[in-house]
Amino acid sequence: MNRTELVKEIRAKASYLCIGLDPDLNRLPHHLLEHENPIFEFNKQIIDATHDLCVAYKPNIAFYESLGVQGWIALQKTLDYIPETHFTIADAKRGDIGNTSKRYASTFFEQMSFDSITVAPYMGIDSVQPFLEFDKKWVILLGLTSNKGSQDFQFLQADGKPLYEHVFRTATTWGSPENLMFVVGATHPEQVQKIRTIIPDHFLLVPGIGAQGGDLAAVSRYGMNKDCGLLVNSSRGIIYAGEGEDFAAHARAAALAVQQQMAALLDKYI
Numbered sequence: 001m002n003r004t005e006l007v008k009e010i011r012a013k014a015s016y017l018c019i020g021l022d023p024d025l026n027r028l029p030h031h032l033l034e035h036e037n038p039i040f041e042f043n044k045q046i047i048d049a050t051h052d053l054c055v056a057y058k059p060n061i062a063f064y065e066s067l068g069v070q071g072w073i074a075l076q077k078t079l080d081y082i083p084e085t086h087f088t089i090a091d092a093k094r095g096d097i098g099n100t101s102k103r104y105a106s107t108f109f110e111q112m113s114f115d116s117i118t119v120a121p122y123m124g125i126d127s128v129q130p131f132l133e134f135d136k137k138w139v140i141l142l143g144l145t146s147n148k149g150s151q152d153f154q155f156l157q158a159d160g161k162p163l164y165e166h167v168f169r170t171a172t173t174w175g176s177p178e179n180l181m182f183v184v185g186a187t188h189p190e191q192v193q194k195i196r197t198i199i200p201d202h203f204l205l206v207p208g209i210g211a212q213g214g215d216l217a218a219v220s221r222y223g224m225n226k227d228c229g230l231l232v233n234s235s236r237g238i239i240y241a242g243e244g245e246d247f248a249a250h251a252r253a254a255a256l257a258v259q260q261q262m263a264a265l266l267d268k269y270i
């Protein structure tokens with residue numbers, strides 16, 4: 001999916017919600033465990049219940065590969081089931097020396113047909129470039145992460161600026177707003193304003209609302225650009241909103257609450 005198509009979907013749905021498909025076998029409603037592929041059945045019902053409210057789905061690969069072959073099958077079936085109108089993110093956080101990154105890119109862009117993949121910037125340009133060589137595919141680079149440990153390295157001062165700022169300044173020259181997005185955690189709204197002066201046009205993938213306590217309103221206020229420019233993710237806050245046989249209805253209600261807030265924020269800021 002290209003940028004124009006993504007912006008069109010956001011406007012049509014008045015939503016910039018990305019739903020994180022992070023299914024944990026220990027948290028699935030018990031009745032699903034009887035299914036041949038419980039993970040896929042769970043995702044299928046979540047997608048059926050929420051697809052009109054969101055513009056993207058982000059399966060986190062850890063929740064699939066930890067289950068071995070069955071997990072990879074569930075991931076492929078989930079990807080096949082996501083409607084073509086939705087932007088897909090392989091949350092794999094890869095990045096390695098060039099020839100290895102090329103294989104990772106091939107895994108998620110050719111073997112599987114994700115629109116995008118999350119990539120770690122730590123190994124530098126030659127670890128990221130192989131992902132950018134695929135036509136109509138996106139890199140989503142970890143810029144400033146949502147977790148507490150983001151304080152360990154990302155805020156260290158280097159040449160008078162925090163390290164994460166260098167990531168934005170340097171990596172913006174590696175790709176364009178048509179094929180490169182950045183992760184910025186919703187738990188850092190006060191940094192988003194500054195980040196927007198460095199990268200005014202790129203889309204930001206913003207995880208951390210819901211279970212991690214990030215602030216949707218604040219991050220939208222500082223992070224929105226004229227095309228919206230945001231994909232805000234919620235995983236546990238939506239997919240585990242209910243626990244029983246009606247879990248999908250609860251997921252829908254949770255997604256609807258976020259979407260309604262987003263519609264109001266879109267109205268206010270663009």
Ligand code: OMP
Pocket residue numbers: 020022060091118144145146147183184185207208209210211212233234235236237
């Ligand atoms: P919830 O906290 O359940 O909404 O899940 C957040 C999802 O976003 C998980 O799949 C995380 O791996 C992912 N994530 C973060 O939480 N923080 C980050 O800084 C980056 C990501 C990510 O790349 O998506």
